[in-house]
Amino acid sequence: MIQRETAPAIETSGLVKVFGTTRAVDGLDLTVPAGSVYGVLGPNGAGKTTAVRMLATLLRPDAGEARVFGLDVVRQADAVRGLVSLTGQYASVDEDMTGTENLILLARLLGYRKPPARARAAQLLDAFGLTDAADRQVKNYSGGMRRRLDIAASILNTPRLLFLDEPTTGLDPRSRNQVWDIIRAVVVQGTTVLLTTQYLDEADHLAARIAVIDHGHVIAEGTPGELKSSIGAGTVHLRLRDPGQRQDAERVLARVLNVPVQLDADPVALTARVIGDGTDRELDMGAAEQASRALSELAAAGIVVDDFSLGQPSLDEVFLALTDRSTPADAAA
Amino acid sequence: MSATTENLAPAVPYVPAAETIGAVMAPGERPPRPSALSASITFGWRAMLKIKHVPEQLFDVTAFPIMMTLMFTYLFGGALAGSTGAYLQYLLPGIMVMSVVMTTMYTGVAVNTDIAKGVFDRFRTLPIWRPAALVGNLLGDLLRYVLASTTIIIVGLIMGFRPSGGILGVLAGVALLVVFSFAFSWIWTMFGLFLRSEKSVMGVSMLFQFPLTFLSNVFVEPTTMPGWLQAFVDVNPITHLVTAVRALMAGTWDTGEITWVLISCVVMTAIFGTLTMRLYNRK
Numbered sequence: 001m002i003q004r005e006t007a008p009a010i011e012t013s014g015l016v017k018v019f020g021t022t023r024a025v026d027g028l029d030l031t032v033p034a035g036s037v038y039g040v041l042g043p044n045g046a047g048k049t050t051a052v053r054m055l056a057t058l059l060r061p062d063a064g065e066a067r068v069f070g071l072d073v074v075r076q077a078d079a080v081r082g083l084v085s086l087t088g089q090y091a092s093v094d095e096d097m098t099g100t101e102n103l104i105l106l107a108r109l110l111g112y113r114k115p116p117a118r119a120r121a122a123q124l125l126d127a128f129g130l131t132d133a134a135d136r137q138v139k140n141y142s143g144g145m146r147r148r149l150d151i152a153a154s155i156l157n158t159p160r161l162l163f164l165d166e167p168t169t170g171l172d173p174r175s176r177n178q179v180w181d182i183i184r185a186v187v188v189q190g191t192t193v194l195l196t197t198q199y200l201d202e203a204d205h206l207a208a209r210i211a212v213i214d215h216g217h218v219i220a221e222g223t224p225g226e227l228k229s230s231i232g233a234g235t236v237h238l239r240l241r242d243p244g245q246r247q248d249a250e251r252v253l254a255r256v257l258n259v260p261v262q263l264d265a266d267p268v269a270l271t272a273r274v275i276g277d278g279t280d281r282e283l284d285m286g287a288a289e290q291a292s293r294a295l296s297e298l299a300a301a302g303i304v305v306d307d308f309s310l311g312q313p314s315l316d317e318v319f320l321a322l323t324d325r326s327t328p329a330d331a332a333a
Numbered sequence: 334m335s336a337t338t339e340n341l342a343p344a345v346p347y348v349p350a351a352e353t354i355g356a357v358m359a360p361g362e363r364p365p366r367p368s369a370l371s372a373s374i375t376f377g378w379r380a381m382l383k384i385k386h387v388p389e390q391l392f393d394v395t396a397f398p399i400m401m402t403l404m405f406t407y408l409f410g411g412a413l414a415g416s417t418g419a420y421l422q423y424l425l426p427g428i429m430v431m432s433v434v435m436t437t438m439y440t441g442v443a444v445n446t447d448i449a450k451g452v453f454d455r456f457r458t459l460p461i462w463r464p465a466a467l468v469g470n471l472l473g474d475l476l477r478y479v480l481a482s483t484t485i486i487i488v489g490l491i492m493g494f495r496p497s498g499g500i501l502g503v504l505a506g507v508a509l510l511v512v513f514s515f516a517f518s519w520i521w522t523m524f525g526l527f528l529r530s531e532k533s534v535m536g537v538s539m540l541f542q543f544p545l546t547f548l549s550n551v552f553v554e555p556t557t558m559p560g561w562l563q564a565f566v567d568v569n570p571i572t573h574l575v576t577a578v579r580a581l582m583a584g585t586w587d588t589g590e591i592t593w594v595l596i597s598c599v600v601m602t603a604i605f606g607t608l609t610m611r612l613y614n615r616k
């Protein structure tokens with residue numbers, strides 16, 4: 001109990017879950033600091049849901065250890081349940097019941113007496129913009145409303161750790177933004193959020209740290225900035241006026257930026273990655289400086305540039321780069 | 334689906350406000366954990382709500398028994414007992430047992446549906462007495478059993494069933510049947526927990542329940558059956574239940590059979606209740 005205050009929100013070592021011949025989670029090592037959003041990023045089938053279910057005491061690990069605020073998820077499962085909440089990948093609200101009934105049910109199960117349970121339900125429905133739909137059956141809710149009700153149900157007990165398993169998968173952009181705002185509001189209150197996602201920009205927008213997982217184990221871990229700088233600080237896109245100058249432009253870029261240059265399908269376009277020093281999450285000054293130096297060298301060489309852009313590498317590029325590598329161990333920054 | 338969704342969409346799109354969400358998350362006073370009983374009753378309330386919202390599910394427990402009673406009385410009555418009226422006195426307690434026991438599979442189907450929909454995941458992450466969700470379902474079951482029994486008795490009375498045990502005898506018979514059904518339903522809860530779909534739960538339960546209910550004394554006395562079949566009928570708990578319920582409704586008290594039934598209830602609950610809880614915790 002003493003260690004609970006200082007222990008990380010989640011700590012796993014060598015966590016394993018096997019289904020038949022599938023090693024769904026295969027030696028997962030995670031440390032999630034308390035008080036922020038932690039992103040678990042991985043493609044379909046990477047083992048995200050299985051890992052979350054073990055941490056939420058729903059599945060028993062086959063090997064390894066997992067602790068939540070210092071409590072063992074197997075031996076102290078009941079104590080862990082008092083601290084966590086789960087919004088599963090598939091709606092964990094009752095479709096046949098109304099929004100109000102779903103929340104009252106949970107409030108009662110958490111020990112609220114009838115009038116406070118009713119008040120709590122109304123308060124949550126209001127905060128999540130569901131008052132108008134309070135007395136409709138959940139099966140008539142849109143995907144976004146259902147997801148909001150699900151999250152409302154999860155924070156009813158003010159959990160110290162909230163698991164959100166792919167909370168925006170299948171939502172339209174507006175609903176997705178609402179969920180993002182909710183997550184930001186929740187974490188401000190001191191609740192740690194473990195967010196799994198397949199969307200790289202989602203982890204980028206919300207998470208303080210990200211673990212990239214594939215085949216049931218972590219292949220890279222760090223802040224979004226660290227992950228990006230591990231494959232470069234930015235990407236330069238150029239369009240020339242004269243396709244005949246492309247070879248010259250390629251030579252200049254390769255010399256100035258000291259990286260391989262990619263010739264795009266469009267005969268006037270070139271792309272190159274800029275390696276930065278990777279110290280900042282925001283666009284790297286080093287990268288911008290290098291790019292502008294490249295531009296002036298191109299002008300000096302008499303090459304006419306019609307269009308120029310410098311972008312951050314997307315986490316998509318990070319993910320592809322990481323999973324392409326034959327030795328994933330050195331992928332992390 | 335999409336039409337109703339459209340209607341529900343508010344005119345002004347919802348914008349989450351950090352303050353209001355912060356307010357609902359403010360760590361106010363945490364209520365104490367509910368007791369095992371209180372958690373079970375809450376789940377019972379849920380079972381009632383589900384019946385209120387999906388009343389169609391009661392169709393099976395009313396229409397099916399009526400059909401069975403009518404069918405078997407008029408089909409076998411003349412041949413087996415000389416007249417449908419005479420046969421009804423014999424058949425009705427048996428057909429009631431058969432129909433109610435057959436509805437026990439809905440317990441397993443309900444559990445299976447809850448799991449498939451992910452609702453149970455939420456319940457299983459709550460720090461509550463673990464069997465509460467399953468025990469609470471018994472309350473919904475109770476409603477089903479009582480409804481099915483009442484339907485059959487009313488249809489029987491209309492058709493000419495005259496139990497000499499009177500109201501008390503009939504109530505005692507129904508009570509024994511309900512107790513047995515509770516114990517028996519653990520079997521389907523267990524199957525509901527590990528079978529893949531509600532269809533397979535229904536399939537398996539039909540596979541067990543048809544022989545179990547037909548190879549008994551529901552329709553005829555086993556005296557004309559071949560010896561090997563009589564041996565099965567004699568150990569079939571349904572046979573003992575039917576004998577006991579028949580006696581109660583006829584105004585006699587068959588202590589031997591009642592004891593037999595109650596012991597089988599304890600045994601079934603001990604075995605299948607335990608297995609079910611183990612599966613539920615392991616899942």
Ligand SMILES: Nc1ncnc2c1ncn2[C@@H]1O[C@H](COP(=O)(O)OP(=O)(O)O)[C@@H](O)[C@H]1O
Binds near residue numbers: 042045
């Ligand atoms: N209950 C199960 N039985 C068998 N295989 C499973 C089960 N749950 C997950 N798997 C398998 O384990 C792997 C990881 O699944 P999952 O954890 O759902 O991944 P993710 O959530 O990242 O998409 C997949 O190959 C999936 O098919």
Ligand SMILES: [Mg+2]
Binds near residue numbers: 049
């Ligand atoms: Mg998943």
